[in-house]
Amino acid sequence: MLAAQRRAHLLDLLARQGKIVAKDVAADLGISEDSVRRDLRDLASEGLCQRVYGGALPVSPAVADYAARQSVAPEGKRRIALAAAALVRPGSALILDGGTTALAVARALAPELDCTVITHSPTVATALLDHPKAEVFLLGGRLFKHSAVTCGAAAAEAAQNVSADLFLLGVTGVHPDAGLTTGDAEEAAMKRALAARAADTYVLASSEKIGAASRFRVLPWEGVTGLLTDADPHHPVLRSLAARGVEVLAA
Template identity: 80%
Template sequence: MLAAERREHLLGLLARTGKIVAKDVAADLGISEDSVRRDLRDLAAEGLCQRVYGGALPASPAVVDYDARQAVAPDGKRKVASVAAALVQPGGSVILDGGTTALAVARALPKDLACTVITHSPTIATALTDHPLAELFLLGGRVFKHSAVTCGAAAVEAAQNISADLCLLGVTGVHPEAGLTTGDAEEAAMKRALSARAADTYILASGEKIGTASPYRVLPWEKITGLITDAEAHDTVVEQLKTLGVEVLAA
C-alpha cells in the first residue's frame, strides 16, 4: 500500500471509529508499527489527528487562534451558553473561563442579574461592563493571546485567593479516554486552578469538541459536576460519557 493510500485509510478509520490503535492497523495492513507511527506523526503535524500512546485520536478543531474560533460552531456555542447562564443564580458567584464559548455565556447573562463574576479574561470582563448589578473581578497575569486570558504563576496565585459557587470551564477536547483537554500546558494549569476554587464545575463543550482530543489534560472526569453540550443525546461519545457517570446537560 502506498503512503497516500495508508493516509486515506488512517483518516477513514479515525472518522469511522474515533480512534486509531497502531498495532491493530499494522496487523491489518501487514506493515510495521513504525510505519504507522510515522504516518500518524505526519498527520498530527498537519493537525489532522492527536497522537496518544499506542495510536491517535481525532484532533480538536478548537485549537486555532481566538479570532478564527469565533467562527467555529457559533450556534452550538450559543445553545451551550444559554444552559450555562441559567446555572448562575441571583446573588451567586461564578468563575467564568475565557474563550469563545465563555464569551457567549457572558452575553447570555441577564443584564439585571445581581451576581459576582470572577474571570481571567479581559474579553469577558469587557463584555460584562454594561451589566450594572454584576460585580467583576479580573485576575491578572501574563496574557496568553491565543485565548485572550491570563496564565502563568501570577494568575494561578491570584486564583488561589478567590472562591465561588460555580465554575464554567471551557476545553478544546472531550473524549472518554483522553478526558478533558486543551492545547496549552499553562492554560490547562490555570483551568485546574480555577476549578479548584469553585463548589461546582461544569464543562462548556459545543458539539464539535465531543470525541476529540488536545495535548494537555485539564481535569479527570471525577473532578467535574457535569458537561454542557449541544451534541446529540444518542451520540456514541455522549453515551460513553454517561456510562462513566458524567452528568450531561443537553443544550
C-alpha cells in the same frame, strides 16, 4: 499498500471509529507498528490528528486562534451559553473561563442579574460592563493572546485567593479516554487552579469538540460535575460518558 493509501485509510478509521490503535492497524494491514507511527507523525504534523500513547485521536478544531474560533459553531455556542446562564443563581459567585463559548455565556447573563463573576479573560470582563449588578473580578497575569486569557504564575496565585459556587470551564477536546484537554500547558494549569476554587464545575463543549483531543489534559472526568453540550445526545462519546456517571446536559 502505498503511503498515501495508508494515510487515507488511517483518516477513514479516525472518522469512523474516533480513534486509531497503532498495533491493531499494523496487524490488519500486515505492516510494522513503526510504519503506522510514522504515518501518524506525518498526519499530526499536518494537524490532521492528535497523537496519543499507542495511536491517535481526532484533533480538535478549537485550537485555532481566538479570532478564527469566533466563527466556529456560533449557534451551538449560543445554545450552550443560554443553558449555562440558567445555572447561575442570583447572589452566587461564578468563575467564568475564557474563550468564545465563555464570552457567549457572559453575553447571555441577564443584564440585571445580581452576582459575582470572577474571570481571567479581559474580553469576558469587558462584556459585563453593561451588567450593573454584576461584581466583576479580573485575575491578572501574563496575557495568553491565543485564547485572550491571563495565565502563568501570577494568575495561578491570584486564583488561590478566590472561591465560587460554580466554574464554567471551556476546553478544546472532550474524549472518554483522553479526558478534558486543551492546547497549551499553562492554560491547562490555570483551568485546574480555577476548578479547585469552585464547588461545582461544568464543562462547556460545542459539538465539534466531542470526541476530539488536544495535547494537554485539564481534568479527569472525576473532577467535574457535568457537561453542557449541543451535540446529539445519542453521540457514542456522550453515551460512554453517561455510562460512567457523568451528568450530560443538552443545550
